[in-house]
Amino acid sequence: MQTQKVIDHIVDWLKDYAVKAKVNGYVIGVSGGVDSGVVSTLAAMTGLKTLLIEMPIRQKPDQIDRAWEHMNDLKSKFPNVEAMSVNLTPAFEELYKSFDVKDELFPNEKLAFANTRSRLRMLTLYYYGQLNGLLVCGTGNKVEDFGIGFYTKYGDGGVDVSPIADLYKTEVYTLARALNLVKNIQEAIPTDGLWDVDRTDEQQIGATYPELEKIQKEYGTKTADDYEGRDKEVFLIFDRMHKAAQHKINPIPVCDIPEEWRND
Template identity: 55%
Template structure:
């Protein structure tokens, strides 16, 4: 597969930090609130926000969370707080709230795979609600943690969940570029080597397990598609599979990437 794009990490870092400062100033807010998952995207995003010097609130929101995700998140928050005096943190354990919500809804006679996916998305939406609670209390913006492959390639996020944010600092970066920026920022090694995971199923299931392809593969497919390369362009068998996965996900998730359809009324 073709070589991935590269970035000048120091220049990109400074550009995003300045963009964040300008946006917060124009919005007349105190800073940013970020959900910390123990993954590379939230680690990079929170570190970028911390560099602005504005208030940064890191929120842990476990819901039956895998222990490795929790430990990586705590390690990252400690690193941030040791380095930046403008960073604070809070834990909002949503496990009991999630279980109460489940009890209020019918779950019998629902196909298991569909139920599990719906409940996973429910977790993300509970977290979004929690982040906006803290944002409202403290006058903060909710900083999104989605990267370009997730947000504009395969739509790998929850609508009105982790997709419900005020601004997206890293959404124009490929996953490999987020990792490169993370290495430059010296986020914990445990995060740099961890398999990306959305953490929505209570286990250590990776994003690749769910998507059927790695981020490196999907990144290649996204770049190929943007260049107008077709499946007839001499792809290997694996490349054909990955390209098919990418095209399918990109198509079915357009409802997340496009503005909400509005039925326009002709008043002439």
């Protein structure tokens, strides 16, 4: 990959989009992971106002520390960068009470609350975005957004622009090294930060990003019968998740009304 060309292209694309939209810049949720680390750095490089928000919800201290290490690093390098923390744990706890859930959650309730965390963060980003005349900048990569749909609909999937959605996770790591992100961000194990217990992306998905990327690049030209062993296992994981995520990947379906019915 021609890394510097990719970096320059994304920075120019972000700047051009913001100027045409007549906004001041971008707001980004910073989790302490490599995707938000790369996106926030690219946004900062536009020279436009860049607001970074860390939004803990029952968050692990190491994730918070990593996010702030990165945000402080960007603030020291770019005068257009501002950073803040919005503790969403109290709001999440109130929702927990309002929904009147039991002490022992069923699996679908656990997933619903995990997604609720992501949707609270989306709401927060749009609130501060509107206050400051900023667009919400997404942090999803190609595997998550268009491969297996590993994101929350109207949560971290609710954004105005997606600057790295055409980059595979391994390519995002390449950009992180080229951009000289703090080591802790470059070496962070991918996790969505939506659970009370530590659950890495690999544990949830059952495959690594490099394994998924291999299948995604060949998907549509090969079937399960073309693979064996571990590759076949990963193909079946990718195929199942990709098919289940079509309601996220495709535009919202609209029920078209025949034109002739509009006239009495």
